[in-house]
Amino acid sequence: MTERPNILWISTHDINPHLGTYADVWPGAEHAFTPNLDELAGGGMRFDQALATAPVCAPSRASIITGCQPTAIGTMHMRTRAVPPPEVVLLPELFRQAGYFTSNNFFTDFQMEVPGTVFDDIGTEAHWRNRPDADTPFFAQFHGLITHESAIYLSDEDFSKATSHVPADQRHHPDDVELPPYYPDTEPFRIAWARYLDLITEMDLWVGELLGQLEEDGLAANTIVVFWSDHGVGMPRAKRWANEAGTRVPLIVRWPDVIAPGTAAADVVSLMDLAPTMLSLAGLEVPEHMHGAVMLELTGRPTAANDYVFSGRDRMDEQEDASRTVRDNRFRYTRHLHPDRSGMQHHEYADKFSTWAEFRRLSFEEANQLALGEEPSKLSPLQRSVIAPNKPAEELFDIAADPHEEHNLADDPSFADDLSRLRGALDEWQARIGDLGTIPEAELNASWRPGGVPQQTAAVTIEIDEFGAVHASCPTPGARIGWTTVPEQPEPHPMTANPMFRMLGVELDGRRWKPYTTPITAEGTVYVKAWRIGFTPSKVVTVETARVAASA
Structure with missing residues (x-):
């Protein structure tokens, strides 16, 4: 194809692969009603093991837009203002320099300032339709907030407005949902999970509108469409947790006549791989400093370029904690740098949510049971581990057999070789990228802004x-x-x-x-x-x- 392809990114917040197309790939995906995204996957490629570099939005988005690991460029702490190395550039600017019209409607959240040279058009009215002429290729981004965790916990009236396009026969009733085993089977969790699925349906309808506009404009045939979520579901033991539910995301890419319809890529990929992949597919040079790998050949076939995908969590607002994790096609190994700290420390923002409050209520009730000399019975051992005052120093999970990460294999001698291999891979990666998360944040900030200026x-x-x-x-x-x-x-x-x-x-x-x-x-x-x-x-x-x- 000699004509340069257009690129359309459609992203959402805070979901795992709970889309109908991921049925039999991700637990519970079959309960979602997502006809537009299912059709998109049917016309392109579904990535079955796509992972975020961080289980929270801003660090993850920083890696997507730069092609660089957050821990290598200083964007790993949730809510920071980084000064990345001088070679780091935001992806749309590279497209703009190559003659593309770049637009963003409207979310950025890259943990750094956005230079005025990055976008031709940014704001709530930004659109590929605003480009100067029909012959100008575009790189258009639409970032929806429909599924953000905050929407799960709206008042009944506001939630009804937020999901006003969801038909009654497609809504999920709290009594009918199937909860992951690490959540207590209580009303707050059932309501939250039903709402989460309804928000995904609302989001799918929004995606359908954008894809419809692309068809109306006669642009679908030469547009690479990419759909992704920034990280996992906005509930405990997912968002903000460096585990499978925190980092596993949907990723769909469609490019008619290049990517074979209805295909699936089974190997692990990182959302960080999107930047070098888009450049490669557009025939542009991939900067050497990018850490991401090109995950699609120009023929539309997956490259299987990653033996390992690395992720991590660092400070989450006022929560001081850090973990590093690595995934291959079967296992996840995680190293918690502060095993003496709870994975569910106080968080002023999230503690107001009903699911967080429910975990704390049940934990308090178990404390009262102990006071009466009774055996705690409000939480299962797996659920109790979510709010426990500490966590294992190391975890190893066989994701293929145990997607909910219920059985830590780190002490199982049968998996000693896998544990050693993944330990070594994580050590090598941290040394290679120069993990800035090991530097005290105050020291890092002082190096960026001497004297605070x-x-x-x-x-x-x-x-x-x-x-x-x-x-x-x-x-x-x-x-x-x-x-x-x-x-x-x-x-x-x-x-x-x-x-x-x-x-x-x-x-x-x-x-x-x-x-x-x-x-x-x-x-x-x-x-x-x-x-x-x-x-x-x-x-x-x-x-x-x-x-x-x-x-x-």
């Missing part, structure tokens, strides 16, 4: 050649230069009032900055600026230009 991106240096073309450079390593002919806006962009945008690191100043790749030949007033991720942007340089015709 962000470093400054140097001013752009301008030279104008004899033909009036503007040449720009910036001495700050890793700086990205952008330019525009749009003057400073008198009023801030209305979305800057949204605290979410400020937290997500998006700069909205009403000006569309073009990435500087070749000398600027625009006539009139040109504004030039540089960004180094994690630094304060440079001041804007104003240049007056006048083209001079070259002599014959």
Whole structure:
């Protein structure tokens, strides 16, 4: 195919592979009603063992958009503002430099600032339909918040509004759901699980709308569509836990006439692999610094490039804890750096959720049973381990036989060789990437922002050649230069009032900055600026230009 493919990313939050297409692959997937995503998988490839690099959104998304391990670039702590190595670049900018129209509607959450050179179009109205002409290829991202954990715990009225498109005959009743064995069979968990499945159905309908728009525009045939979730379900022992339920995600890729319809890839892949894979499929160079592997050949076949996929958890808001985990095609090995700490420490945000509160209530009731000299009976041993005050230093699970991770094999001599092999793989990986999670966070922050002050991106240096073309450079390593002919806006962009945008690191100043790749030949007033991720942007340089015709 000589025409460059378009790329459409559709992502959601906080779900495991609970889609109908994953029936017989992931426990309980058959209970979901997801006809649009099932059809998408039927027309492309379903990845059966896709894993996030972290069991929480921002570190995971940082790895997806950079192709780099969070522990290698400093984005591993949930809610940080990292200063990654200078070579790190956000994936859409590489596409934009290659002539793609890049859009994001609207979520970023990459643990770092988003330079103005990354997106042509960002905001709630961003869309591939806003590109300048029909011949411009696009890389469009749509990130839905429908299935975010917070929606599970809405009031009845608000939940009804949030799932208003779900037909009555497709709703899940709490009495009928099947809970994973690590959850108590109580009303709060049954309600939460039924709501979780209903939210997935609502999300599937949203996906169907986007795919319908692609068909309406006659673009489906030459568009690579990718669907993924950032990590696992937003409930205890999943989101924020470095285990299978925390990191196992759905991943579907469709590319008509290239990827054979209805195929499945059985080998482990990482969401981090998406960045190098998209570049490769578009015929663009994959930067050497990316840690991800290309998981699809240009023929549409999976590469089986990963022997191991690595993930980890670090500070989760005020929870101080850390774990590292590795998966091969059968086993998961996890090393907990602080086995003396509960996996369910106090968490101001999540402790307000009914499932967290239910675990704590039942644990309290068991304490009361002990006070009466009774045997604790409110939780099973597996459920009790979720809220226990400590955890094993090491865990080994045979995921193929034990997807819920009920039986720790770390002390079983029958699996000693697998334990040793995976231990070694994890040690080698940590040494190879230079695991920044082993550095005290205060020390890491001090190296990024000496004295607590962000470093400054140097001013752009301008030279104008004899033909009036503007040449720009910036001495700050890793700086990205952008330019525009749009003057400073008198009023801030209305979305800057949204605290979410400020937290997500998006700069909205009403000006569309073009990435500087070749000398600027625009006539009139040109504004030039540089960004180094994690630094304060440079001041804007104003240049007056006048083209001079070259002599014959």
